Structure formats: structure tokens, C-alpha cells
Amino acid sequence: MTTNRPIVEVGNLRKSYGGRAVVDDLSFTVDEGEIFGILGPNGAGKTTTVECIEGLRVPDSGLVRVAGLDPVADHAAVTQVLGAQLQESELQAKLTVREALELYAALYPHPADWRPLAERLGLTDQLTSRFGVLSGGQKQRLFIALALIGNPRVVVLDELTTGLDPRARRDTWEVVEDVRARGVTVLLVTHFMEEAQRLCDRIAVIDKGKITALDTPQGLISRTAESTIISFTPSAPLDDAELAALPAVGSIEEKDGRITLGGTDETVTAVLSLLARHRITAHQLRVTDATLDDAFLDLTGATR
Numbered sequence: 001m002t003t004n005r006p007i008v009e010v011g012n013l014r015k016s017y018g019g020r021a022v023v024d025d026l027s028f029t030v031d032e033g034e035i036f037g038i039l040g041p042n043g044a045g046k047t048t049t050v051e052c053i054e055g056l057r058v059p060d061s062g063l064v065r066v067a068g069l070d071p072v073a074d075h076a077a078v079t080q081v082l083g084a085q086l087q088e089s090e091l092q093a094k095l096t097v098r099e100a101l102e103l104y105a106a107l108y109p110h111p112a113d114w115r116p117l118a119e120r121l122g123l124t125d126q127l128t129s130r131f132g133v134l135s136g137g138q139k140q141r142l143f144i145a146l147a148l149i150g151n152p153r154v155v156v157l158d159e160l161t162t163g164l165d166p167r168a169r170r171d172t173w174e175v176v177e178d179v180r181a182r183g184v185t186v187l188l189v190t191h192f193m194e195e196a197q198r199l200c201d202r203i204a205v206i207d208k209g210k211i212t213a214l215d216t217p218q219g220l221i222s223r224t225a226e227s228t229i230i231s232f233t234p235s236a237p238l239d240d241a242e243l244a245a246l247p248a249v250g251s252i253e254e255k256d257g258r259i260t261l262g263g264t265d266e267t268v269t270a271v272l273s274l275l276a277r278h279r280i281t282a283h284q285l286r287v288t289d290a291t292l293d294d295a296f297l298d299l300t301g302a303t304r
């Protein structure tokens, strides 16, 4: 449940390297209790943006606030409200899960009790295991536990499920949903559309350092020119020109007698009346929504 009160504010953020703007005038806010996604192609500036929010990089200009604090000037205070996922190289292989939890809990004045946290993240059986022998999924669970151990109000998860198998990825999603259900705001950087579509309340799509769209997953999908895909096998041949003349038709493909059209809801009605007019039956008629994948490719100008 979001509160519509911004807990993260980014205004006209700029960061350049070697004279090249990698974050170019970014502005957005994240509401308390929200799962906010940042999507974008490689090198788009996602990590640079979240590291400015974490106070790990100093912006060239612009404003960043986390719970009203400046992540650079008030860095110590920000680390008390913001939990960030560690990178793998930041934990020693010989450290056990229990030692890591105790070590990180000691860094905070009011840490969460690590035992229920470990239990919730399914780490209880691994407490005596050394970090170096954990599976990818177990390591990610530990990183989430360590990001949450200081009882943060905001947690930043950057490429959380990269390298995980589908089962571990789904388990991790449930953990993220559970974190949010406890009122923690989640800032999620991801390359996985399914992950963004399932988890995020809103998504900022970043390309070449700029926001190209900011909306709910469904809102982003409905911006694509072809929000609906219609496919069917007609009982008799259909004239391509007649199909192309239908309202809002984008792409038309024909393979082995099966026709696939990209369009909108309006196109579906028009296809059905065209078929009825010609007394043609549509076998195996399928109407599906475009996915966030399609929207992402449209919004970042990438090719399918």
C-alpha cells in the first residue's frame, strides 16, 4: 500500500564521465511503500542513478533526497534509512551466514532481529554454511537479509535475480513482495520484464541517461502502438489489402495459412466484422495483450 508521500526525490540529476552525460537531467519521485522499477538497456545510467541515491556517487548537479536527507552530505543518516544490496565481492567466502548477519546487525543502532529475518528468507538451514559454498539463490537471499537488517525504510535492489534459476527467481519475488507488505519502499533495478511487470507499481524506463517513460506496467504496455495481438487461421483466403486497411493495424504476418496482426482493441472488432462480411470462419482465434517486453522495445527504440 503506497502513501503517495515521496520518500525518494530525484530532481534534474546529472552525472557525466569524461564529458559524456550518463545521467542527463533525471527527475522522479518514489512514494513510501511503493515498488519502483528502473528499467533500461545496458549502459543506460541505472546503476549510476541508484548509486547517487545511495550516496555512493556525487552528482554533478541536481537534487537527491532520501527521507528528506542528502545522501552525500548526510551520508551516515542516510545509511540508517536506506538498505542496499551488496555486491558478491563485498563478502568474504569464509564468513558463515550467521557471522555475516551478526556482523551487519552490529553496524546499526536499532537492527532487526536477524533470526526471524533469516527464517523469513529461508536461511535457517544455512546459518553455519560459509558464504563461499552458498548457491546463487541462497547468496541473493543473504544479500536481501543484509539489506534489511538495519530496518531500512527504503531498500535498493540492483539486478537482484540475475543468474538465478526460474524457481529461485520466483522465490526471490515473493520475498520482495513480503518486504513491501511490511511497508518498506523498494527501488528495483532489473533487466527482466516479467519481474518488473509482476513486482513494480511504477516503472521508469531510462535510455541514454534520460527517462523515456514513467508509468505503471499496464500504462507502459498500453502506450505501445500494438497493444493487442490477434492471430487466427481463416477458413478461406483473405485479401492482405483489406486487412491492412482495418483501423489501427500495425504489423501483418502470414505463415502456413495463419495470420497474425498487431493492433488495438479496435482492430479486434474490425477483424471480426470483416470475417463476418466475407462469411469466413476464424479457426483457433487468439487475442493476446502485448507484454512489457514489447513496450520496452518500443520505448527504448531497440529492435525486435
Ligand SMILES: Nc1ncnc2c1ncn2[C@@H]1O[C@H](COP(=O)(O)OP(=O)(O)OP(=O)(O)O)[C@@H](O)[C@H]1O
Pocket: 017, 018, 022, 040, 041, 042, 043, 044, 045, 046, 047, 048, 049
Ligand atoms: N566510474 C565511471 N567512470 C567512467 N564511466 C562510467 C563510470 N561509471 C559508469 N560509467 C559509464 O556510464 C554509463 C552508465 O553506466 P551504468 O552502470 O549506470 O549503466 P546501467 O544502466 O546500470 O547499465 P547495465 O544495465 O549494463 O548495468 C556506462 O556507459 C558506463 O560505462
